[in-house]
Amino acid sequence: xxxxxxxxxxxxxxxxxxQMTEVLARNGINLRALSLADTNDFGIAxxxxxxxxxxxxxxxxxxxxxxxxxxxxxxxxDETGALNNILKIFSxxxxxxxxxxxFIGKKAAYMIFRVKDTANAEKILAxxxxxxxTQEQIAEV
Amino acid sequence: MDRYFxxxxxxxxxxxxxxxxxxxxxxxVKNVWDNVxxxxxxxxxxxxxxxxxxxxxxxxxxxxxxxADLKEAYPYGLLxxxxxDCVRIHSTSGTTGKRVIAFYTQNDIDMWNECCARAIVxxxxxxxxxxxxxxxxxxxxxxLGLDGGSHKVGCLTVPTSSGxxxxxxxxxxxxxxxxxxxxxxxxxxxxxxxxxxxxTPEQIPLxxxxxxxxxxxxxxxxxxxxxxxxxxxxxxxxxxxxxPGVAFECSEQHGMHINEDHFIAEIIDPETGEVLPEGSQGExxxxxxxKEAFPLLRYRTRDICTLNREKxxxxxxxxxxxxxxxxxxxxxxxxxxxxxxxxxxxxxxNNGYAANYQIIVxxxxxxxxxxxxxxxxxxxFTDNVGEIQTRKKIxxxxxxxxxxxxxxxxxxxxxxxxxxxxxAVRVIDKRKI
Numbered sequence: 113x114x115x116x117x118x119x120x121x122x123x124x125x126x127x128x129x130x131q132m133t134e135v136l137a138r139n140g141i142n143l144r145a146l147s148l149a150d151t152n153d154f155g156i157a158x159x160x161x162x163x164x165x166x167x168x169x170x171x172x173x174x175x176x177x178x179x180x181x182x183x184x185x186x187x188x189x190d191e192t193g194a195l196n197n198i199l200k201i202f203s204x205x206x207x208x209x210x211x212x213x214x215f216i217g218k219k220a221a222y223m224i225f226r227v228k229d230t231a232n233a234e235k236i237l238a239x240x241x242x243x244x245x246t247q248e249q250i251a252e253v
Numbered sequence: 254m255d256r257y258f259x260x261x262x263x264x265x266x267x268x269x270x271x272x273x274x275x276x277x278x279x280x281x282v283k284n285v286w287d288n289v290x291x292x293x294x295x296x297x298x299x300x301x302x303x304x305x306x307x308x309x310x311x312x313x314x315x316x317x318x319x320x321a322d323l324k325e326a327y328p329y330g331l332l333x334x335x336x337x338d339c340v341r342i343h344s345t346s347g348t349t350g351k352r353v354i355a356f357y358t359q360n361d362i363d364m365w366n367e368c369c370a371r372a373i374v375x376x377x378x379x380x381x382x383x384x385x386x387x388x389x390x391x392x393x394x395x396x397l398g399l400d401g402g403s404h405k406v407g408c409l410t411v412p413t414s415s416g417x418x419x420x421x422x423x424x425x426x427x428x429x430x431x432x433x434x435x436x437x438x439x440x441x442x443x444x445x446x447x448x449x450x451x452x453t454p455e456q457i458p459l460x461x462x463x464x465x466x467x468x469x470x471x472x473x474x475x476x477x478x479x480x481x482x483x484x485x486x487x488x489x490x491x492x493x494x495x496x497p498g499v500a501f502e503c504s505e506q507h508g509m510h511i512n513e514d515h516f517i518a519e520i521i522d523p524e525t526g527e528v529l530p531e532g533s534q535g536e537x538x539x540x541x542x543x544k545e546a547f548p549l550l551r552y553r554t555r556d557i558c559t560l561n562r563e564k565x566x567x568x569x570x571x572x573x574x575x576x577x578x579x580x581x582x583x584x585x586x587x588x589x590x591x592x593x594x595x596x597x598x599x600x601x602x603n604n605g606y607a608a609n610y611q612i613i614v615x616x617x618x619x620x621x622x623x624x625x626x627x628x629x630x631x632x633x634f635t636d637n638v639g640e641i642q643t644r645k646k647i648x649x650x651x652x653x654x655x656x657x658x659x660x661x662x663x664x665x666x667x668x669x670x671x672x673x674x675x676x677a678v679r680v681i682d683k684r685k686i
Binding site for chain 1: 666
């Protein structure tokens with residue numbers, strides 16, 4: 113099952129990231145993973161949070177532009193070549209990765225992947241033995 | 254079926270209108286000659302006396318008045334009546350630092366209010382309507398002008414003035430207001446706020462809006478009409494001439510009828526001052542025929558537009574002026590090219606952005622820099638950096654083809670561009686020339 117990531121538009125200037133995390137903190141949103149894409153004048157904050165809908169709502173109320181994006185999350189075991197093994201399955205299935213980032217859970221590491229056709233990619237990868245995490249599982253790990 | 258506030262004059266045959274203009278002009282020139290020394294001297298410099306002006310045909314002989322004259326004659330130099338006859342002043346917002354004061358007798362105010370009443374009736378207003386006036390009240394002519402017009406029509410007038418958006422919306426909803434009068438940028442802001450409160454266009458009781466006092470595009474009109482579920486009518490005026498209502502739109506929404514029984518309009522070449530043939534684009538010049546306290550002859554508005562004398566299907570016979578491409582106060586000369594903010598607005602709306610923008614001009618190493626800050630909207634945002642940059646490039650290309658010069662677009666966070674509740678702050682010119 114694909115997981116919903118929150119994507120937020122940010123201006124590339126001092127203080128904007130802090131304003132966003134401030135809104136999240138005030139509303140009791142817990143960040144599990146965060147990645148920033150940046151250009152000269154703007155950036156996109158991509159986050160996995162404990163409550164996607166609440167996070168998006170409070171951000172919108174505070175005049176941020178925020179949207180959901182489906183991403184795939186896979187567990188990566190802590191051993192040499194683990195990521196490489198996953199990526200090999202991606203390339204064998206001809207799934208192109210738009211971007212990826214990682215986070216460390218309580219017991220293991222996880223990779224988050226953004227691909228074009230999420231549902232189709234998930235099905236193909238599952239056929240090759242890769243099980244993606246659900247929104248509920250993310251909250252637990 | 255079109256309704257009129259003063260059908261007899263609004264739909265009068267052309268010969269009748271010309272007859273009125275001829276006799277009023279002769280009397281007004283005499284009045285100004287007798288009572289305004291400043292203008293008499295200007296006429297004398299051209300070897301003119303009132304006898305040289307026998308009809309509208311002779312109007313072109315008269316000297317122009319400009320904003321610079323108003324500044325020079327400030328405050329009382331152009332006043333044509335003793336103070337005991339004057340009952341009010343209004344003053345322009347002075348965005349360019351040149352404050353202008355205009356004086357009114359009671360007759361002047363009545364004439365002006367009737368012009369506004371014509372506009373309200375042309376927008377479908379009757380004495381059954383609830384008319385909310387959200388233009389600023391005070392020195393600005395917007396509030397009191399439409400307020401007076403609304404009274405003449407007999408609408409229930411709600412004088413909210415500008416500001417306090419929550420209260421504005423409360424009155425619109427609680428009193429079931431049907432007509433809204435304000436600046437187009439404030440109308441757009443109200444619409445946005447109402448949508449945020451979860452109100453749909455169907456739930457909004459408004460049916461018509463009378464929007465003026467700043468340049469706005471057809472695209473912005475369509476946006477406002479859709480988001481409020483109304484018909485949006487343009488209204489035109491200048492404090493120097495009275496205020497809003499010098500010209501107004503009818504149900505055709507195709508040009509604004511100039512109240513020709515009170516004002517004569519000419520189009521001139523802004524460079525040479527020559528009167529241009531019918532249908533040409535040029536600077537709009539007005540002569541006020543009935544103003545008693547502050548009668549301006551051949552006042553240069555700096556507005557660039559065209560006049561259209563074709564018969565209008567609404568039945569009104571008064572000439573129509575096109576929406577001005579912008580005041581020269583708004584017009585920017587960037588790298589030698591004339592740029593009107595309304596052009597930028599058109600490109601933004603055509604490309605899916607909202608009309609929330611700010612132009613920043615500066616001069617670095619003797620070259621003008623030209624930035625347009627544009628607010629990101631939920632519609633234009635995606636998680637894909639490349640896609641956002643592509644859309645930005647398309648917008649920059651659109652600006653380039655509209656303006657002929659390149660602008661740098663900066664995407665900024667929503668609601669970060671100052672939206673004053675009166676006129677929008679669209680231009681920041683940092684050049685020290």
